Amino acid sequence: MSRSALIVIDMLNTYSHPDAEHLIPSVREALPHIVGLIERARDGGVPVIYVNDNFGEWRSHHGEIIETTLAGPHRGLVEPVLPDSDSLFVVKARHSIFYETPLSYLLSQLDVNRVVLCGQVTEQCVLYSALDAHIRHLDVTVPDDAVAHIHQDLAHASLRLMERNMNASIRKAASVEF
Amino acid sequence: MSRSALIVIDMLNTYSHPDAEHLIPSVREALPHIVGLIERARDGGVPVIYVNDNFGEWRSHHGEIIETTLAGPHRGLVEPVLPDSDSLFVVKARHSIFYETPLSYLLSQLDVNRVVLCGQVTEQCVLYSALDAHIRHLDVTVPDDAVAHIHQDLAHASLRLMERNMNASIRKAASVEF
Amino acid sequence: MSRSALIVIDMLNTYSHPDAEHLIPSVREALPHIVGLIERARDGGVPVIYVNDNFGEWRSHHGEIIETTLAGPHRGLVEPVLPDSDSLFVVKARHSIFYETPLSYLLSQLDVNRVVLCGQVTEQCVLYSALDAHIRHLDVTVPDDAVAHIHQDLAHASLRLMERNMNASIRKAASVEF
Amino acid sequence: MSRSALIVIDMLNTYSHPDAEHLIPSVREALPHIVGLIERARDGGVPVIYVNDNFGEWRSHHGEIIETTLAGPHRGLVEPVLPDSDSLFVVKARHSIFYETPLSYLLSQLDVNRVVLCGQVTEQCVLYSALDAHIRHLDVTVPDDAVAHIHQDLAHASLRLMERNMNASIRKAASVEF
Numbered sequence: 001m002s003r004s005a006l007i008v009i010d011m012l013n014t015y016s017h018p019d020a021e022h023l024i025p026s027v028r029e030a031l032p033h034i035v036g037l038i039e040r041a042r043d044g045g046v047p048v049i050y051v052n053d054n055f056g057e058w059r060s061h062h063g064e065i066i067e068t069t070l071a072g073p074h075r076g077l078v079e080p081v082l083p084d085s086d087s088l089f090v091v092k093a094r095h096s097i098f099y100e101t102p103l104s105y106l107l108s109q110l111d112v113n114r115v116v117l118c119g120q121v122t123e124q125c126v127l128y129s130a131l132d133a134h135i136r137h138l139d140v141t142v143p144d145d146a147v148a149h150i151h152q153d154l155a156h157a158s159l160r161l162m163e164r165n166m167n168a169s170i171r172k173a174a175s176v177e178f
Numbered sequence: 179m180s181r182s183a184l185i186v187i188d189m190l191n192t193y194s195h196p197d198a199e200h201l202i203p204s205v206r207e208a209l210p211h212i213v214g215l216i217e218r219a220r221d222g223g224v225p226v227i228y229v230n231d232n233f234g235e236w237r238s239h240h241g242e243i244i245e246t247t248l249a250g251p252h253r254g255l256v257e258p259v260l261p262d263s264d265s266l267f268v269v270k271a272r273h274s275i276f277y278e279t280p281l282s283y284l285l286s287q288l289d290v291n292r293v294v295l296c297g298q299v300t301e302q303c304v305l306y307s308a309l310d311a312h313i314r315h316l317d318v319t320v321p322d323d324a325v326a327h328i329h330q331d332l333a334h335a336s337l338r339l340m341e342r343n344m345n346a347s348i349r350k351a352a353s354v355e356f
Numbered sequence: 357m358s359r360s361a362l363i364v365i366d367m368l369n370t371y372s373h374p375d376a377e378h379l380i381p382s383v384r385e386a387l388p389h390i391v392g393l394i395e396r397a398r399d400g401g402v403p404v405i406y407v408n409d410n411f412g413e414w415r416s417h418h419g420e421i422i423e424t425t426l427a428g429p430h431r432g433l434v435e436p437v438l439p440d441s442d443s444l445f446v447v448k449a450r451h452s453i454f455y456e457t458p459l460s461y462l463l464s465q466l467d468v469n470r471v472v473l474c475g476q477v478t479e480q481c482v483l484y485s486a487l488d489a490h491i492r493h494l495d496v497t498v499p500d501d502a503v504a505h506i507h508q509d510l511a512h513a514s515l516r517l518m519e520r521n522m523n524a525s526i527r528k529a530a531s532v533e534f
Numbered sequence: 535m536s537r538s539a540l541i542v543i544d545m546l547n548t549y550s551h552p553d554a555e556h557l558i559p560s561v562r563e564a565l566p567h568i569v570g571l572i573e574r575a576r577d578g579g580v581p582v583i584y585v586n587d588n589f590g591e592w593r594s595h596h597g598e599i600i601e602t603t604l605a606g607p608h609r610g611l612v613e614p615v616l617p618d619s620d621s622l623f624v625v626k627a628r629h630s631i632f633y634e635t636p637l638s639y640l641l642s643q644l645d646v647n648r649v650v651l652c653g654q655v656t657e658q659c660v661l662y663s664a665l666d667a668h669i670r671h672l673d674v675t676v677p678d679d680a681v682a683h684i685h686q687d688l689a690h691a692s693l694r695l696m697e698r699n700m701n702a703s704i705r706k707a708a709s710v711e712f
Binding site: 095096099123124127128131135151153154157158160161164165 | 451452455479480483484487491507509510513514516517520521
Binding site for chain 4: 405414444445446447448449450456457458459460461462
């Protein structure tokens with residue numbers, strides 16, 4: 001039987017990096033779909049796991065990732081997707097959600113064998129994470145309207161790579177079943 | 179040139195596990211030496227990195243590891259070694275400080291090539307971490323009066339294993355130079 | 357200073373998998389460029405490292421990978437790029453050349469900090485390997501006429517992903533300097 | 535249900551390293567028990583997997599590990615435990631049988647969830663491998679008369695560490711059931 005988790009990638013973001021201007025419009029479009037997935041997962045008792053860069057800060061005991069992102073000019077992109085008290089949280093260094101993080105241990109503790117990936121950036125961390133999930137024998141679903149990109153053409157190619165070579169199910173957020 | 183970091187292992191602890199009664203007296207003895215190392219590291223601008231289990235909780239955005247340990251009956255073993263605002267913090271799943279954690283990424287960002295390991299448990303996480311540090315080509319120093327054990331004989335053997343097979347420098351905390 | 361290694365990926369192949377018919381014409385085109393790179397690397401004393409799937413066989417003590425590929429109908433695609441007595445050889449499970457292989461250990465022993473990737477498949481193992489090399493702080497060069505693909509459009513997108521997001525140098529084989 | 539594999543660690547050895555004189559007598563004692571385990575595993579259709587250092591050589595396509603060890607003065611310690619045509623073979627860099635090797639992938643392909651570890655060195659690679667197997671949720675059995683040591687006291691302590699902290703079953707080779 002399939003047990004799913006919803007993974008929210010890098011949505012706690014200050015949007016202060018060089019490519020942010022290209023990313024922000026795409027985040028705006030994806031945001032309601034991500035919110036919808038989070039709500040449905042919470043309602044259904046599906047684990048919601050935030051996996052997030054820490055912007056080079058390593059003081060996660062201060063909750064400073066959230067504070068930092070809420071203090072910036074793009075608070076409006078962060079607030080709708082904040083973790084609640086049941087959310088799980090894993091800090092990643094950069095790149096994949098799995099690379100040198102305890103995520104696969106956490107998933108095995110939760111008996112999860114399928115991950116639904118949403119967030120950003122489609123052609124970077126989402127792509128790498130789909131690969132690393134597939135290597136680890138997890139089923140992967142990526143709702144293509146709930147991931148945000150910097151370059152549309154690379155994002156499109158990345159989704160096709162995930163579908164063809166990483167056995168990912170690419171679909172609309174509304175049609176994702178948990 | 180050698181750049182060091184002080185690693186404080188699993189000292190944020192509720193001491194509620196089965197072996198705690200054997201561990202606590204050893205922690206009490208090690209505590210002042212650990213405090214001394216932390217103070218000297220802070221004074222010298224040496225990075226102090228807490229690497230800690232999260233007791234199966236994955237809500238590090240709530241700072242709940244610290245709250246949980248301070249709320250328990252062994253607050254006195256935790257308070258003297260609390261992280262300050264400059265401390266770095268890495269959550270581990272269990273076992274080694276390196277296994278599926280971003281620690282080696284963090285160390286490489288800090289240009290650290292030598293780790294000084296203190297904390298607990300000598301014959302478990304400290305041993306495994308010394309091994310993993312050695313495999314990763316880091317120099318390892320373990321002050322034997324600043325690590326706490328459950329079983330004295332296994333701890334003693336573990337320190338000899340570290341010295342002989344993992345090239346660790348075993349010495350007293352007071353003689354550790356940063 | 358930069359020390360390079362040439363990595364020859366999955367060129368010891370039986371070409372018996374489902375997509376082989378799409379792959380073979382591309383391999384035929386890439387082959388002379390791969391041969392050229394291998395020759396120049398050998399002449400220049402640059403390590404040539406074969407990293408290869410073992411087709412589910414795990415008896416590398418029998419040299420059976422090479423025997424198997426030479427016994428098949430596509431011997432002509434294998435013979436020109438056979439390892440010589442100085443070649444190094446690493447067996448991979450599947451996917452990336454780094455994932456659960458001793459390659460990064462071998463590279464560190466050789467003091468290599470730059471890998472030149474050639475072979476197959478551009479949009480699969482080459483892409484994943486470029487990512488894993490980049491994560492490990494290695495410089496990456498991919499000669500785009502010395503890698504073979506199954507799907508041209510995905511290969512093209514993969515090369516752009518490598519260039520843009522993995523800091524890879526994409527160039528012609530003839531212009532690669534070791 | 536439990537499916538086992540027998541893992542033969544570092545028995546293809548030239549015994550030319552500094553500690554060899556301390557190791558050889560212990561190998562001599564363990565040898566008949568290792569041979570017995572291999573025979574019983576082969577008879578029972580249990581996978582026998584050799585995991586072996588390559589002494590800094592990376593030309594496994596030449597079968598040179600076996601040739602090298604047979605050419606040395608300690609051929610008598612190698613010949614009785616040579617792989618046969620059904621044996622599986624994984625090259626490791628050094629340290630654990632799992633660290634940067636495809637072993638866990640191979641075990642998952644074979645549906646193995648229990649490893650029986652024999653070979654050398656008890657207080658080094660066998661200890662590290664037991665730890666890494668335990669971390670990966672595999673059951674571990676170590677027949678203490680089929681592993682060889684350099685230092686008896688460290689070996690003894692290592693076996694106790696495996697039993698107590700890595701949940702290993704420590705027993706005589708004759709009583710190991712596959």
